[in-house]
Amino acid sequence: MVSLDITDLQRAEHGLDTSVYRRKIKAHTDNAILYGTDPATYPVRAVLGYVDALAAAGRTDGPLFVRIDRHGHLAAPLTRHGRVIGDPAGRMTPEAAGDVVARLADRAGLDGQWSGHSLRRGFATAARRAGHDKIRTARVGGWSDNSTALDGYMEDADRITDSPLINIGL
Template identity: 60%
Template sequence: MKETEHGFDVTLYRKKVRKHTTNAVLYGTDPTTCPVHALRAYLTALTDADRTDGPLFVRVDRWDRIAPPFTRAGRPIGDPSGRMTAETAAEVIEHLAESAGLTGAWPGHSLRRGFATAARAAGHDLLEIARTGGWADGSRVLARYLDDVDRVKNSPLVGIGL
């Protein structure tokens, strides 16, 4: 991860495509929801907890302490570096949505799909959406997510004065 003039460049490993990609975390228009401000605050909290290297998203116990590695029958389980699992990240998202009073289901995957839908509705290029979201070029799954957006946007009924 590297701070830049546009925010941060973050390198992620994409398991499905088996490669590392660099994604930009950009400044938001509202300081209260700005991803760069949130990431800086999170990094400060990690530093205050003496965590200055290792994975960015780590397990935290119910007392907001960085959780130690897990063991079962004296043997380490899970990621030894304390990395948060995808399942735990999904639970955090659901909990935060509930705490914010949002209705509906909020599985972790809904953010990824929602990003793709919102980006396409805003007119962004399909290839860039795929690469930013970690889908393989030409992904059929991504295409299915975007069918509804494109069905309305590309309809021959748009712009004919009905």
């Protein structure tokens, strides 16, 4: 996600469209960000609100996910010995995105260990629990069709609801 630029988002009837390069499968995948049903987690509203906040701060192009300081301001470029280091446009690193996920999960009172990868794992698990097809989930999430990692997430989702111990007379 941190590789996205603001201009990569295209408004569409269903919400937003974007294309993301997936290093593991070495290909771009077209992705739809759909309108949600829960106002607390409505993804299109959240993304557009964030884009509006970036525009209000004077940023209408460049990286979508940027470094923000502890005061909520766009962070200045990082320097070492007077030379700019990192992304001069302020693009957030994958590690920083993971730190944000962990901090927000902690702030929300969620148990467990959280990271940027939790977003992928949570998507796969929620999709499976909702009854969505494994292949379709793999393609939307950027896994290969025969991903063993995705199989593990599916196993976690099925452990209780699809247990062979259900309805066998115990």
